[in-house]
Structures are given as C-alpha cells and as structure tokens.
Amino acid sequence: MLELKNISKAYPGVQALSQVSLHIQAGEIHAICGENGAGKSTLMNIIAGNIDPDDGELIWEGRPVRFNSFHAAAALGIAIVYQERSLVDELSVAENIYVQKPPLTNWGLIDFKQLRQQTLHLLQRLGLEDIAPQSLVNSLSPAQKQMVEIAKALAAQPKLLILDEPTSSIGEKESTALFKILQKLKETGTAIIYISHRMAEIFQIADRITVLKDGVGQGSFSAAVLNPEQLIQLMVGRALLASSFYTDAKNEPCLDVVQITGPGFQEISFDIKKGEIFALAGLIGAGRTELALALFGDAPIYAGKVLLNGHEVHFKHPADAIAQGIAYVPEERKSAGVFLERSIAENVQASLLSKSFWVDVSASVAATHFREKLNIKTPSLQQKAGLLSGGNQQKVVLAKWLATQPSLLIIDEPTHGIDVGAKAEIYQILKDLTRQGLSILLISSELPEVLLLADRIGVMRGGRLLQILDKNEASETLILSLAAGTHG
Amino acid sequence: ELPPRTQEGTGQATNTQEAFRTATTPSAEEEYVMVTTAINLPLYVNHDQAAFKAWGEKKGVKTTILGPAEWDVPTQIATLEQVIPSRPAGLLINGTDPGIAQAIRKAVAAGIPTVVYDSEIPNSNRHCFIGSDWYEMGYLQGKRMAQLLKGKGKVAVMGILGMENMEAGFRGFLDAIKPFPGIEYLGKYDDKANVETAARIAADLISAHPDLAGMAGFDSNSGPGMALAVKEANRIGRIKLTTVDAEPEHLKLVQAGVIDYLVGQKRELFTALGAQFLYDMRHGTLQLSANDAKAGVVPIPRTVITGSIEIDKTNYVQFIQ
Amino acid sequence: MTTQKFTLNNILQDRVLSLSLTIAFLMLVLTLLFPTQFATWDNFSQVLLNLSIDTIVAVGMMILMIGGMFDLSVGSVVAFSGGMAGYLMYHHDVPVALAVLAGLSGATLVGLVNGWLIARIGINPMIQTLAMMGIVRGFALMLSGAGLQNFPWEFIVIGQSKLLQLQTPVWYMLFIVLGMNFLVQRTTFFRRYYFIGGNERAARLSGIQVERMKIWAFVISAVLAGIAGILLSSRLGAALSTSGRGLELRVITAVILGGASLAGGQGRILGAFLGALFMAIINNALIIGRVSGYWQKVILGVILILAVAMDQLLLRRVSRK
Amino acid sequence: MTTQKFTLNNILQDRVLSLSLTIAFLMLVLTLLFPTQFATWDNFSQVLLNLSIDTIVAVGMMILMIGGMFDLSVGSVVAFSGGMAGYLMYHHDVPVALAVLAGLSGATLVGLVNGWLIARIGINPMIQTLAMMGIVRGFALMLSGAGLQNFPWEFIVIGQSKLLQLQTPVWYMLFIVLGMNFLVQRTTFFRRYYFIGGNERAARLSGIQVERMKIWAFVISAVLAGIAGILLSSRLGAALSTSGRGLELRVITAVILGGASLAGGQGRILGAFLGALFMAIINNALIIGRVSGYWQKVILGVILILAVAMDQLLLRRVSRK
Ligand SMILES: Nc1ncnc2c1ncn2[C@@H]1O[C@H](COP(=O)(O)OP(=O)(O)OP(=O)(O)O)[C@@H](O)[C@H]1O
Ligand SMILES: Nc1ncnc2c1ncn2[C@@H]1O[C@H](COP(=O)(O)OP(=O)(O)OP(=O)(O)O)[C@@H](O)[C@H]1O
Ligand SMILES: [Mg+2]
Numbered sequence A: 001m002l003e004l005k006n007i008s009k010a011y012p013g014v015q016a017l018s019q020v021s022l023h024i025q026a027g028e029i030h031a032i033c034g035e036n037g038a039g040k041s042t043l044m045n046i047i048a049g050n051i052d053p054d055d056g057e058l059i060w061e062g063r064p065v066r067f068n069s070f071h072a073a074a075a076l077g078i079a080i081v082y083q084e085r086s087l088v089d090e091l092s093v094a095e096n097i098y099v100q101k102p103p104l105t106n107w108g109l110i111d112f113k114q115l116r117q118q119t120l121h122l123l124q125r126l127g128l129e130d131i132a133p134q135s136l137v138n139s140l141s142p143a144q145k146q147m148v149e150i151a152k153a154l155a156a157q158p159k160l161l162i163l164d165e166p167t168s169s170i171g172e173k174e175s176t177a178l179f180k181i182l183q184k185l186k187e188t189g190t191a192i193i194y195i196s197h198r199m200a201e202i203f204q205i206a207d208r209i210t211v212l213k214d215g216v217g218q219g220s221f222s223a224a225v226l227n228p229e230q231l232i233q234l235m236v237g238r239a240l241l242a243s244s245f246y247t248d249a250k251n252e253p254c255l256d257v258v259q260i261t262g263p264g265f266q267e268i269s270f271d272i273k274k275g276e277i278f279a280l281a282g283l284i285g286a287g288r289t290e291l292a293l294a295l296f297g298d299a300p301i302y303a304g305k306v307l308l309n310g311h312e313v314h315f316k317h318p319a320d321a322i323a324q325g326i327a328y329v330p331e332e333r334k335s336a337g338v339f340l341e342r343s344i345a346e347n348v349q350a351s352l353l354s355k356s357f358w359v360d361v362s363a364s365v366a367a368t369h370f371r372e373k374l375n376i377k378t379p380s381l382q383q384k385a386g387l388l389s390g391g392n393q394q395k396v397v398l399a400k401w402l403a404t405q406p407s408l409l410i411i412d413e414p415t416h417g418i419d420v421g422a423k424a425e426i427y428q429i430l431k432d433l434t435r436q437g438l439s440i441l442l443i444s445s446e447l448p449e450v451l452l453l454a455d456r457i458g459v460m461r462g463g464r465l466l467q468i469l470d471k472n473e474a475s476e477t478l479i480l481s482l483a484a485g486t487h488g
Numbered sequence B: 001e002l003p004p005r006t007q008e009g010t011g012q013a014t015n016t017q018e019a020f021r022t023a024t025t026p027s028a029e030e031e032y033v034m035v036t037t038a039i040n041l042p043l044y045v046n047h048d049q050a051a052f053k054a055w056g057e058k059k060g061v062k063t064t065i066l067g068p069a070e071w072d073v074p075t076q077i078a079t080l081e082q083v084i085p086s087r088p089a090g091l092l093i094n095g096t097d098p099g100i101a102q103a104i105r106k107a108v109a110a111g112i113p114t115v116v117y118d119s120e121i122p123n124s125n126r127h128c129f130i131g132s133d134w135y136e137m138g139y140l141q142g143k144r145m146a147q148l149l150k151g152k153g154k155v156a157v158m159g160i161l162g163m164e165n166m167e168a169g170f171r172g173f174l175d176a177i178k179p180f181p182g183i184e185y186l187g188k189y190d191d192k193a194n195v196e197t198a199a200r201i202a203a204d205l206i207s208a209h210p211d212l213a214g215m216a217g218f219d220s221n222s223g224p225g226m227a228l229a230v231k232e233a234n235r236i237g238r239i240k241l242t243t244v245d246a247e248p249e250h251l252k253l254v255q256a257g258v259i260d261y262l263v264g265q266k267r268e269l270f271t272a273l274g275a276q277f278l279y280d281m282r283h284g285t286l287q288l289s290a291n292d293a294k295a296g297v298v299p300i301p302r303t304v305i306t307g308s309i310e311i312d313k314t315n316y317v318q319f320i321q
Numbered sequence C, D: 001m002t003t004q005k006f007t008l009n010n011i012l013q014d015r016v017l018s019l020s021l022t023i024a025f026l027m028l029v030l031t032l033l034f035p036t037q038f039a040t041w042d043n044f045s046q047v048l049l050n051l052s053i054d055t056i057v058a059v060g061m062m063i064l065m066i067g068g069m070f071d072l073s074v075g076s077v078v079a080f081s082g083g084m085a086g087y088l089m090y091h092h093d094v095p096v097a098l099a100v101l102a103g104l105s106g107a108t109l110v111g112l113v114n115g116w117l118i119a120r121i122g123i124n125p126m127i128q129t130l131a132m133m134g135i136v137r138g139f140a141l142m143l144s145g146a147g148l149q150n151f152p153w154e155f156i157v158i159g160q161s162k163l164l165q166l167q168t169p170v171w172y173m174l175f176i177v178l179g180m181n182f183l184v185q186r187t188t189f190f191r192r193y194y195f196i197g198g199n200e201r202a203a204r205l206s207g208i209q210v211e212r213m214k215i216w217a218f219v220i221s222a223v224l225a226g227i228a229g230i231l232l233s234s235r236l237g238a239a240l241s242t243s244g245r246g247l248e249l250r251v252i253t254a255v256i257l258g259g260a261s262l263a264g265g266q267g268r269i270l271g272a273f274l275g276a277l278f279m280a281i282i283n284n285a286l287i288i289g290r291v292s293g294y295w296q297k298v299i300l301g302v303i304l305i306l307a308v309a310m311d312q313l314l315l316r317r318v319s320r321k
C-alpha cells in the first residue's frame, strides 16, 4: 500500500533519519520500534505530510507521491494520532474530532445537531460513553484526551492509520478497547502503523515490526519470528539486566498520610517507609494525580493530616514541599514539566533556583551528570528542550527533580514514552536511590512497572483508597479487578 | 430618512428649523457648558477655564467644563453630541477642528445658543465665533523671525501637523519670510504638543544643522521643548526662538533670554465674552426685534477677532503675575 | 449547542451573559440616578451612534483575537480610508461609489500587507502593526492634510440618513455584529480561528492552513476598519486626520472585556459589541453626571477594574464549591 | 555559560548580537551620509540623553516581558512620580530628598496594586494596566495641574548636571542597564522570570512562587518608571502632566525589537537598551536627513519593518541549510 524508499532527514546537529525504507501492506498492523530519538516520530510526520524529507521517495499504491502538506496526505486517506497533543483545550470534543470536515447543512453551515450525533456514535463505537460530545477538552483527564485524539483520527475513516505512542498516557482498560478497534479496522483492510515502547503490546497486536536505531533502519521482521529479547537487542544494541528487585524499605516512616480529603479524593490514609517504593494503582480518573498534587502543596487539603518524618506539615505552595525534600515529576510533561524554550541545562536548574542567590555553575554540572546517567540524546546541553524527542524530554524532567536530591520522590507516570533501554536504566536509578534511603510514591498505569518496582501497592477507585496490597500478594488481575470494582 | 440635500449653512444661513431657546429670568440652575479637548492643557486651565468659571460665579449661573483629557477631537465630538440631549442653556465650544461642524449644527438645530471660540469652524452654523486669527499669528512670528535673523539663516517650524489652525499659522509664517531669499526654510515638524518630543526634534535639528538660526513653535509645548534643547546645546541667543502663548514658563524663558518673541492670544476674552454672548442671547439683553428667537435674528455679533498679544524682552515684565 | 442551565456558575463562565447582566444592572442604576437625562430615546440613540464606529472595528479585532492575533493599525486605517475617499472626492471629483471603493481597497491593502508580513515572513505582530500604524497615519495626514470637507450629498447620505429614528451607522453596526456573529458561530471558515488561537501548533497538525487564515483575519479586520472610516467621515461630513487616534487600545479593551484574551482561542462577536457598549455607557454616565476631566479617567479606570475583579471573585467563589 | 561560536546562525539567533550589528551598520551608513552632522560628540550625547528616559522604563518592561507580562501604565507613572515630587516641593516646600522619595513611593504603590490585582485576583493584565494608566494619569493631572515649575536647585541638579560631558540621566541609564543586566544574568531571583514566562505551570511546580514574583516584577517596573519620571522632571525643570504620553507603546516596541516576545520567556536587558537606541538613531537620522512631518512617520515605520523582516529572512535562510 505504502512504500518508503531511502528517506533521509537531518536537523542541525542530528541526522534524524538516514536512508530508511519501509513497506506497509493493507490490512496489517505494522509496529515501529526504536529508542527515544531514533526518528520514529520524524518518519511518521513525513508520511503525514507535515515534514519534507531531505531525500527519498514515497510510493502510494504503486504511484510515487509527494506529501507536501497535511491535506495531500489526508486526501489519500492517511490519518495520524500524534505523539504530542493536537487538541484545542477551549473547544468541545465534537468540534475537535471533526475539525477537518464537520457535518454541514444545506446552506453550508455547521450542523451542530448532526455533529453531536456523529460524535456520540463514534465515541460509543470506541467505548467512550463517559465522554460527552459537548464537554470541553480541558475538562478531560490526560487519558481521555488521548482517546479523543484517537477518535479524531478515526473520524476521517482512513486507509492508513498512524498511531504514535497512543497508549503512553492511557490505562489498561482503554488499551484493551483500543486493541479491539484496531483488530476490527485491520479486518476491513485498513493499514495501521503502530509505535509504542511497551514490548508486550507490540507482540500482542503487531503483524510485522520495523526497527529504527539512531535514524537507521534495522530491517522489518514478522512478529512471529522475533522474541522480545531479540527485539530489544536490535533496538538497544545490548541485552537488558534481569529485572527483579529486593526491597530497600527500612523501618523508619518517611511519609504518613492520615485520613486526608481534598479535591478529587476522600479519606486517604497510607504511609511510606524510608527507602520504600509505594505505588498507587487505579484506573484513569481514580484521583491519583489529584492526591499527589495535594501532597505536593499544589492543591488544598481540606481535612486530615500529613506527617513528614514524624512532623505534621502544611504545604501552601510547591515551594514549601520542595524545601522539605519532596519532589514531584508531573504527569503532563508538555504543560507542567518541561520548559520547551529553555536549554536542557536550564531545565535541570529550574528546581534549584531558590537554593542560592547567585546563579551557580553546579547546575550545569548536574545537567552533565544526568545527561550521561539518563542517556539524554542531544548534541549539546545548550540545545532547547523543545527540540528533543518526547522520551528525552521526559528524562530531562526526571533529571530536574533528581538534581534536588529529594528524600521523597513523587512520580506520576514516570516512564511515559520512554524506551525500554532507558526505562531499565531509570528503574535502576530509582532503586539506587532507595538504597540510599530515598522514598518513592509511584503513580503508574503500567501494571508491569508497578509490580516490578513497588514494595506495596495501594489501589484507588473513585477518589478512595480501597486496599493496600503487599508485593507478593499482588497480581495484575487482582489489581485490575479491584480498580474496576469487579472484585468481591 | 435622508439628510437635507443642501449642505446647510455656507456660514451665513443661521435661521434653522428650530428657533433658539430663551428664558426671561436668570436662575442658578441655568447651566452653561464648555466643550473642549485636552481639558488639562495648562493653557486652557489657566486662561479659558479660569475666565469661564469666574464669569459663572459673577453671574450666579452654573458652569460645566467637559471633554477628553487628551487631544482627541472625535471624543470631543462624542461629548458634545451627548451633552445636547440634556439641553444646557448655552454651549461654548472650542473650535479645535473643522470636523466638529456637524455636531455644532446639531446643537444649533436643537435650539441651544452656541458660541465657537479660539478657531473658526466653517459651515458650522454657530451663532457666533470669537477667537484669534492663526494666519496672523504665524505671520507675526515670521516677520519677527526675519527681523531677528536680519534676513538670512536656516529656520524650522513645529506644532501639531494636520490641524487647520496650525496649518494656517505655518502658511502665515511662510508668507512672512517669503520676501527674504536669505532665509532657508527647513520644514515643519510634528511635536505632538509634547515637550519631550519637541525637545527631541529641536535637538536633532540642531545636530543636523549646526548653523541653524531660528525655530518657531505653534503649540504651547513647542516653546519649552525648543528652549530645553537650545539650553542643552549651549546655543542660547545664537538660535532665535519665537513661539505662541504666554504662560509663566514661556515668560520665564523670555526673561532668561532663551525665547526671543511670543505671540499670545487673548484667551480670557474668548471665553468670558463668549459666555456673556450666550447669556445675552438667552435672556435677550439687547432686543433687535419683538422676538428675536422667533424672528430668526441672532442678537449677538457673528464674528469677533480678538487679535494677538506680542511679547518680547521689552514688555514681558507686565505679564508676570 | 447551548443547552446548559442558567446556574450562577454558567452565567459567570459565559462572558456574554455576565456582561449583559452587568450592563442591565448599570442601566438600571443610571436610570434611577438620572431619570430625565439617561433614559431618554435621544440619549440612547446618541450613545448607540457614538458606539457604532468602535464596535465595527471591534468585530474585526475580535476575530483577530480569537485567532490569537491583534492589530494596532486599525485606528490609522479608520483615518486612512476616510481620508482616501475624501481626497478623491474633494480634489479629483471622483464619483462617490468609486471613492468609497478606493478607500476600502486601501484598507484591504493594509490588511494584506500586515497579514502577509506577519504570517509569511514572521515579523512580530506588535512591531508590524505598530509600524503600520505610523505608516498609515502618515499617509492619512498627507491625504487629508488640514481636513477635507464639503463632500457630495451622495456621500453624506451614507452616514447621516436615519431609519426608524436611528442614524445609519447604528444599523450598519447591528447588521455587521449580527451577521458576523452568525458566521463565526456557524461556518467552518471562522470556527478555524478558535483552533488557531487555542493551540496554533495543534491547528497546524490538524491540517488547518494557519498562515492563510491569519492573512484573511488581518484583511477582514482592516476592511471593517475601512468601513468604519468611511462611515465616520460621512457622518462627520469631514475627513479628519486625527480620526481613530487611540482607537486601537479602546477597541482592544472592549474586546477583552467582551471575553477575548490576548492568548487567543476565546471570545464571541456579541462580546465585542457588549464590551464596547459597556464602555460607552460608562462614558455617557460620566458626561451626564458632569464629571470633570481629571476625575473621568480615574473613575473610568476604577469601574473597569471593579467590573472585572467582581467577575473574577464571584467566579472563583462559585467554582470552588 | 556562553561559549558558542560566532557563526552567522548564532549571531542571528542572538538578538543582542544581531541588533548590535544592525546598529553598527546603520551608524556607519549615517556617518558616511552625514559626516559633519551625525558623527559628532554633540549629536551623540544628545541622542543618548533623549534615549535615557525611555531606556530606564524599557529595562523594567523587559523584566516584565521576560516573565510573560507587560504594563501599559508606565507612561502615566512617569508623569505621576514627577508630579508627586513636584507638587510636594512646590506647594508644600518639602525637602528635595523627601519629595523624591514620595514620588518613588507613589510609583511603588502603583506597581503593587497592579501586581496584586493581576497575580492574586486574576484580572486580565491588559485591562488592569490600561485602567491603571487612566487612573494614574488622572492623579498626575490633579497633582501637576497646569504645570509645576521653579524647583529648588537641589532637585534640578539631579538631572541637569554633567559628568564627562554627558548629562546625568545618561549615567543613570548606563548604570541601570548594566546593573540590571548583570543581576538578570547572574541571580536566581531574576532568572526565575525566564521560567515563569516559559511555562507558568511548570514554574509553579518547580517551586517558584509565581504570584509573588509577578508582583515583584510590576513593582520593579513601576519603580524604574518612577525614577525615569523624577529624572525627566528634573531635566525639564518642570513637572508636566503630559509627560510620558505614548511612552508605553514606544517602550514595548523597543523591548520587542530587543528580543522579547509577548509570549514571554525571552529577551535580555541589553536588548531593551539596544532596541531603544535603534529607534532613537532612526529618529535622529530622519531629522538630520531633513525628512519632514508626514514622511517621518512613514519612513520610521518602513525601516522598522525592514529591519525585522531582514532579520527573519536571514535567520530562515541560514537555519534552512
Ligand atoms: N525540529 C527539530 N529540530 C532539531 N532536532 C529535532 C527536531 N525534531 C526532532 N529532532 C531530533 O531528531 C531526532 C529524532 O526525533 P524523533 O522525535 O523522531 O524521535 P522518536 O523516535 O519519535 O523518539 P521518542 O520515542 O522519544 O518519541 C531526535 O534526536 C530529536 O532530538
Ligand atoms: N482539569 C480538570 N478539570 C476537571 N476535571 C478533571 C480535570 N483533571 C482531571 N479531572 C477529573 O478528575 C478525576 C480524577 O482525575 P486524575 O487525573 O486525578 O486521575 P488519575 O487517577 O490520576 O488518573 P490518570 O491515570 O489519568 O493519571 C477524573 O474524573 C478526571 O476526569
Ligand atoms: Mg516520538
């Protein structure tokens, strides 16, 4: 259906793609794998007509084509779900989905009634009954936004659907629904390009897999002949460490939360020991992010108390929490984590500003340190963070917080869009830190990650903490059934 | 409903649809409204408004001063138009721009005694105009400048560009220096009635023309601005300055020898006499017929030119209060 | 689309509703304070007339601001289009229709240049439109010099006719506001500005031709300013070079009051009208209340802040529940 | 921190460098064109003097704009602080030091109110500072009324002394520009504004007290405007209510020219100075080049656009490679 021949693209200082060739067939799910910054998104943007390649050829259904604009690609039936958000917050879900071709009346005016109907049908088809067509996008949770993003691409009824990390911000339930839809589309002959850093997913749905490494194609393989270890070897160039960790929890308490209530959560109690990793699991909208923000001083706590190292604390502002050694890696990287226009070095420096009066050089020392430690792929630390690939941006945010040397680290979806190699490194870093006595509150919708890292797991639903499970009694099915409310 | 086809008033036809309103007995409720612009301009506050208020107190009637704080003719028009529905006893309007003619016609049509002061507004149907002749003020400046320069040297003028009265002043100035071929005219500059701008322009002019011989100003901020630049360039006396208005700051500059010549307006006359005309018209102080309002006779002068005041080293002392 | 309930929260969230209520309340208070002066047809029609020019320009500005842009040159364009038409009629006896067309074409050109330089070359909109404000004002001054008058009746008729006791500019304004409101609510073309203003990058990724749409927005806004200029000079019977000075900031304030934000993505056309109406009513009240120059600015500023602060505080209190 | 190479790309990316080069080029051309008029010490010191007030205000504006804010009331604050000091000295014989302090305190208060209402109550900055512009201008008018003069020698000395042939305002300006440039580059306090302007939510979550910092920015900017006001009235020897009119837009233009953006997060203090210098040199050149009146506005605008467009086009061409 679509053939790419020797596509190359360079940015100042980076050869994002060199001589990449690819063949996509109708009715297949084709996964693209590669480390952060391997050039996956760049390649997708070339197919979608948003970026001009420096070199190479595209052949669509046997004819060479030039996608010089989004429209040219869309006219051929190509739709894309971007890695970054392409929704407008102040507009309704319906308008966002049908931005290109809203239903019109005979007079050429927008038919809002029809628009709502169509959106309703589409959302129902995707199993998203809880999203109202007329609600504004900014009232949705990140996961819901992602689903709307997918609905928007499907609304065009594409022949080729590109999904760039669609599952990085959604939970198990949504993923399962998405995969069902993808299977159905595949059966009707739609070609799908699928990008993800989650190995399990790839082997679950992909028919063929193409691997990119540093912008160079490593070949396309049938999913049946590869196993995860081989794939990782192709992507990363080395095998990963065996992953299972011992607990570092000591018997001293670090954080003690007693019966707190705030916006989006009620009567939550739990404690975290020094060196322990405590995870919060739950479906989307369970109120985990709200709880984390309240603990970090960004949202009010109406009732109950919070003790840090045995002393009651009241944070009015994140600055208070930071001063007490708490760090928070937010869920939405673009809007709350990274300063896109500032350099990588300055991003790392952002949380250290109140530490001294003069700007000191230790910040760029820290940046250099973490660039190596987290393997941030960039030509220079003076590079603007906005020019990094998505996964590398996440690493910069992580570096910013690790630089404060916190005693309690709250991380909300820490490995969003991070490749397997880096993920393993991050896990290792987290465990190194806990060994030194750091405590971690981990919020993650990726259950394997939770099960791997956490010493204890709290399951939340509807703003309440239902149960706290020990590492050895927890399993994916148990957590899921608790979170969904289908357990006992 | 279409507007009348003939452009009313070539300046003569005053008898409009409605007769002006009269009253027999003066009352304390009687309100005379002055509509001006740049209401806080020192020149206006110290002369026009002070004289107008004093007149009101003496007569025992209410005086109100309205208008925008900045130099903003459209807002002056808007203010005037919104005052008309409240039917004041008389309107005293600062003739800032020909564009207010249409609003003045409305006031006259509404039967309100209306006097325009300072600059004439053509086609406005106003009952009376009282003010100065800007062409003459420019001409006087030009004549004196030629004298001061002994007929040769470079001169420039500044003021607010695009205002009819200033443009008339510039014309007068040019006509006056025309007989002197030794005088080189550099051009007119827009100082936006702002001291800083005037000073900047003057300073730049001095740099550009080290042999600059004289500058003439046409708004009340031109003088202080030019003087500042001349002082800062150490050219006092070597660059001749003439300008309009006789505010304390202008007088002080004459005293210091920075400014050589001032043309003042008789502004108190505009407003005190103008207001008196309004009062006379409303109360029929001097009857020219059995009923002037009905007969369409306007019992006050049509046009009064008040003339200029000339001030220089020889007589400035008389003007310092 | 709006099947929402009228809870206090919804009212406050919707600027058009909350501003309507504020205006209704304000009018009630003013009627009680000045029964014979404020609540009269004369006064009301006058307020609408004065408001019409600003509002027509504000509609264009609203479209720009929805798309996350703004234009400081509109005030100059108002003077320019009137001056252009006036110049052709006055100095070259060009037929009225042609002169009007020329004025509007001039405005279109200004919009095109603004849009092209901003969208295609990437010049900062603030610098571009400010520079253009100076350039266009310069041309307007050259065209209208010290003011043009005595236009043919066919031109005067455009802005001075009356229909149902309201002068034509009011009708033009109502037509433009309602028409554009409808178009912006219901056509894909105008809806795109919400996407562009809400998130330009997302709009681009969704296949909206952002550059082209931006150029269109500047053209539309300039044409509306051009129409306003023609109406203004027809209504005044004169082309003033000072027309529209300071208009840009006034209009931007009205538009923001009406629910737009400098960041873009927000606002409705009706909001632009209501914002302008709010300001006009306060100005009217200050004139009726005979508040003098010094205090006018202070009171206007305080009321503006109070109105917006109240809104914010209420909104916060309500949405906290 | 900056060990980058001087490639064309880097120069263009850095506004301070590219603007310096543009200015150097401009000065070279002007020196060749007008050797005896432009390249003189007299002219140069005069340009610097005229520039000093704008630049001091621009430094404050730059800090605001780095943080993603701006302030339209600075022009009024310039008039207000001078008026306040003048009023106290003139009418109440307050000692100079105290009067200056009072003027600066007044300015601080304005900044506090602006910052507090914007950061804590959430009033739209455009509306707030525009309203404040009116309010403060109103108070300035009341204070200085028809203009204050005859200040004590101790006050005059502040702005009219000379050091090394340059008048004191130039030295104040240099001191403030270099001092603030150093602080903004090297202290964490000022660095925070880059983060606030870059991403407000992320800044808050990084522990920056965004509201408090915003209030500080408005205070700093107001105090600098206050200092400018004192310097201006000392230099003029008079407190004028019209001082600083239109200053805000001029200053914002200079600051954007110097590399800031309305979106925030960008710019350097030196850029503010260079932006103001660029505009001042062009103004100077227009007068030296005998461009008069109407054409000045046009040419100034065209040069502004050209300078920025050139930059953009070069940048695009270079970075495309
Ligand atoms: N506009 C740009 N300017 C400069 N460099 C860029 C730009 N866009 C991408 N790059 C660089 O190109 C490379 C490929 O980026 P791309 O976004 O395609 O990676 P990716 O494979 O999608 O990574 P991720 O898994 O993290 O999303 C990266 O090194 C990135 O820093
Ligand atoms: N900005 C917002 N405005 C209104 N409601 C919101 C907003 N953000 C989240 N919500 C709602 O608050 C509830 C809790 O959301 P939250 O993001 O805390 O859940 P979570 O457990 O962290 O899920 P996730 O897996 O997405 O991180 C959800 O019902 C969500 O729709
Ligand atoms: Mg990517």
Ligand SMILES: [Mg+2]
Pocket: A288, A289, A290, A331, A412
């Ligand atoms: Mg969450």
